[in-house]
Amino acid sequence: MLIAAALFLSIGRRHVLVLAISALVSIGLYFIGYHFTGAVSIGKLLSHPWYLLEFAGAYVSMPFGAIKSTEFGVRLGLISVAMVAIFAVVAYKKRLLASHTGIVLFGWYLFLVLTVLLTAAGRMDPTDPTFTAAKAARYLTGPLVTWGVFILLCLWLSARLQWRYARPFGIAFVVAVLLLLGLPKLRWWLAGADQARARAQLAALAIELGIQDGNVALSVFLDPQAIAVWSTGLSENHFSVFYQDHGKWLGRPESAFGRLSKSVIPGEITYTFPVREGVEVAGWVDESRLRRATGWILLVNENGQVAGMGRRLPAAFPGYLENPRTPPALGWVGFVKLEYATKSFSAYAVDKGGLFPIQGSAGIPEIRV
Numbered sequence: 001m002l003i004a005a006a007l008f009l010s011i012g013r014r015h016v017l018v019l020a021i022s023a024l025v026s027i028g029l030y031f032i033g034y035h036f037t038g039a040v041s042i043g044k045l046l047s048h049p050w051y052l053l054e055f056a057g058a059y060v061s062m063p064f065g066a067i068k069s070t071e072f073g074v075r076l077g078l079i080s081v082a083m084v085a086i087f088a089v090v091a092y093k094k095r096l097l098a099s100h101t102g103i104v105l106f107g108w109y110l111f112l113v114l115t116v117l118l119t120a121a122g123r124m125d126p127t128d129p130t131f132t133a134a135k136a137a138r139y140l141t142g143p144l145v146t147w148g149v150f151i152l153l154c155l156w157l158s159a160r161l162q163w164r165y166a167r168p169f170g171i172a173f174v175v176a177v178l179l180l181l182g183l184p185k186l187r188w189w190l191a192g193a194d195q196a197r198a199r200a201q202l203a204a205l206a207i208e209l210g211i212q213d214g215n216v217a218l219s220v221f222l223d224p225q226a227i228a229v230w231s232t233g234l235s236e237n238h239f240s241v242f243y244q245d246h247g248k249w250l251g252r253p254e255s256a257f258g259r260l261s262k263s264v265i266p267g268e269i270t271y272t273f274p275v276r277e278g279v280e281v282a283g284w285v286d287e288s289r290l291r292r293a294t295g296w297i298l299l300v301n302e303n304g305q306v307a308g309m310g311r312r313l314p315a316a317f318p319g320y321l322e323n324p325r326t327p328p329a330l331g332w333v334g335f336v337k338l339e340y341a342t343k344s345f346s347a348y349a350v351d352k353g354g355l356f357p358i359q360g361s362a363g364i365p366e367i368r369v
Contacts, residue, residue: 040121056120057074057076061143065135067189084106094161109149158171205333208241209246209278246296257298258351267359273365278341279336279341281347282323282331291351296310299334300347316328
């Protein structure tokens with residue numbers, strides 16, 4: 001993209017050569033040891049042009065395309081792309097396309113279009129009428145920036161071309177109203193994305209603590225046995241979820257984590273359920289009295305030994321664990337490992353100044369099929 005822009009602006013050949021060499025080096029380093037999956041198919045794009053067009057519309061429309069039906073998202077995305085194409089023609093005729101602002105804004109939009117084509121070549125499924133592959137939450141950064149670029153293009157062209165019926169302040173007002181109307185309607189979609197992340201974060205905690213339960217691991221990968229193999233190398237090198245290695249806390253005495261406070265803080269253990277090699281646990285705690293709360297929970301057996309850990313997940317409290325006794329805003333989840341637990345366990349909130357006991361304790365549930 002940058003090289004094309006440099007050629008378009010008639011920048012000297014020496015500078016273009018330096019840019020090209022730096023691009024080859026920096027991008028080439030990324031692909032050292034890279035294994036191509038072979039999933040990208042250019043023929044798929046050529047054989048299904050109409051589906052490709054709708055796929056691109058659904059991709060570009062996110063997250064606002066999720067407000068209503070699939071057709072609404074496709075139309076919204078295609079209308080925005082068509083408007084930017086018209087803006088590009090107008091900017092070219094008015095000699096604004098080669099300006100610094102034009103290069104950045106239109107360059108980004110072209111970059112996104114190429115990204116959509118590459119994504120479609122690898123993930124497009126013509127038998128899917130809902131364009132699920134185009135609306136994955138992990139792709140959201142590109143479309144969000146693109147909507148910002150679209151708004152900037154409207155404001156910039158309006159200011160430079162002195163549009164009579166679309167002044168910058170008028171455009172800004174309309175955008176603000178549309179956002180105020182549209183964003184609340186995305187709550188359900190955002191809540192669904194948060195719940196998916198929460199389940200993945202819960203599974204990550206289980207993997208970090210050495211809980212090898214296939215049903216839990218399914219939230220992060222479709223082959224739990226592969227996770228068991230790969231997690232060994234990750235743990236040995238302190239990669240991924242093992243970079244802090246909280247699993248090493250298991251088996252240590254509770255006294256190793258600071259002074260045990262005598263004051264009990266509000267909270268309780270509200271849920272226990274047996275999983276392979278352990279127990280899934282949930283509860284709530286009010287840490288407002290703590291000055292330096294870490295968000296972590298120690299689960300200690302009756303022998304004073306750390307048998308498990310819990311935390312308040314950054315994404316959300318998992319919906320499938322909600323119950324009348326647990327306020328989600330204060331909820332935490334965790335796991336007890338049966339290797340260390342005996343008959344019962346208690347929960348402690350971890351503060352940088354010590355441990356604070358949470359009211360009550362829970363017994364180990366009966367392990368059964």
